[in-house]
Amino acid sequence: MEWTTELRYKPYEEWSAQELLQLQAQAANSQYQMAYHIRPQSGLLNDPNGFSYYNNQWHVFYQSFPFGAAHGLKSWMHLVSDDLVHWRNLGLALAPDTPLDSHGAYSGSAAVIDDKLLLMYTGNVRTKEWERISYQNGAWLDKNGKITKLPKPLIEAPEHVTEHFRDPQLLKYRGEYYVILGAQDKTTLSGKVALFKSKDLEKWQDLGYVDFTDDVMGYMIECPNLVFIDDKPVLIFCPQGLEHEVADYQNIYPNMYVAGEHFKFNAGKLQTQQKAPINLDDGFDVYATQAFNAPDGKAYAISWVGLPDLAYPSDSENWAGCLSQVKVLSLDADGKLIQQPVPAMADLRQAGTVLRPEANYNQRQQLVYQAGKHYELKLNLDANQSGSLHLAANKDASQSLKIDFSTQDHGYVKVDRAHTGISFNEEYGTTRTVNFDQANRLELDIFIDGSLFEIFVNGGRHVITGRFFSQPDNQQIALTSEIALDFTGTYWPLQGI
Secondary structure, rough: OOOHHHOOOOOOHHOOOOHHHHHHHHOOOOOOOOOOOOOOOOOEEEEEEEEEEEEEEEEEEEEEEOOOOOOOEEEEEEEEOOOOEEEEEEEEEEEEOOOOOOOOOOEEEOOOOOEEEEEEEEEEEEOOOOOOEEEEEEEEEOOOOOOEEEEOOEOOOOOEEEEEEEEEEEEEOEEEEEEEEEEOOOOOOOOEEEEEEEEEOOOOEEEEEEEEOOOOOOOOEEEEEEEEOOEEEEEEEEEOOOOOOOOOOOOOOOOOEEEEOOEOOOEEEOOOOOOEEOOOOOOOEEEEHHHHHHHOOOOOEEEEEEOOOOOOOHHOOEEOEEEEOEEEEEOOOOOOOEEEEEEHHHHHHHHOOOOOOOOOOOOOOEEEOOOOOOOEEEEEEOOOEEEEEEEEOOOOOOEEEEEOOOOOOOOEEEEEEEOOOOOOHHOOOOOEEEEEEOOOEEEEEEEEOEEEEEEEEOOOOOOEEEEEOOOOOOOOOEEOOOOOOEEEEEEEEEEEO
């Protein structure tokens, strides 16, 4: 199908129920489908939105174009959970059906205000000349699940930004409301984080741009999120067009963070000693991470596993994208972000298999012959080890998701997806490497879910996430090395949600 502008923005009501059901069946029957991650029932899933805790449930929404693997007329889909792992789909929440969001209900956030949840999102509107107008809209969700859109925008774009002004995060601090947004400055055409303030959600004061770096953050910043971890501010954002001299990254667009000591709301300043943004995820495909502070103060994050302006093999099946598992955030003593699975992920485990070294090791050890497509693997390696772990492997491991590792001298983990099966997006590299300042024991907590991998390194000090599209029969797990390895491990098949 050729995705013309007319087809991308075809009103939802003009698509037939039969077309939608066929697309849903095609996605459900895909050999690449996930079992315990949020994925689209049909079409495209991208940014997570409105991540929040309200009415004794966790809520997350996501950007949806349900009619194909294309960025078309966007809406919000709604899911709820009791444990941040098992999610129930409540269906369409925000449709692009008003003059304030006629060409898409774009990304945004949610905040509990009194006994309702306020959804704040960007309304994408196009004029007859196809000029973009970005409105920052609101909608109330009540305890009965009813959503009521506000009749006028909360914030309209100021004169000093271009049409690229979106992705609001609504925050409350000391009795007043603040909103941060991704923006492009009209004069410099550079990426900024805009800041607004209000006492009543009606009159908004423009506080300018957030001061968090002296470097130019590319030509646009998307999806800014501010969270607090042990009272320390962490700004998460997606700079587009960032110079590689500013920060090292390989993806087409990175998802990064800056951790600081204080955030001065009225001055719009993040006080930080961090010299450059750091990659939130060291893998291939994480973007648009949304984080928030729960009522107990803990910070949680969830990401789109996919990237703008790139194609994926599942596009040919008319579906694309998924969300990462939810991660709980903390900071180490050096102010570096640690991301870990939420405790309820362990509830998905079925009977485990303990893995140990073979007595007569001969450079290759088969750990699991038929691992399936949905599992967790924990592996602990002592110091002075090196070798390769092969996931989704064929009999001789010539095809696999390959994880090279070393705990000798300066340690590293290198993930190679070049020989997993279908090649894609190779122009941005087929490997990602994490280096350690000091070699020691290596702990890997690996989640495989269909065509998705999430690798937690050393207790979440690094996370390597990506998509891969292997042959369906390639389900072996093996270790190869030139030396006998000393390790312990456990393999668990995981239930779906």
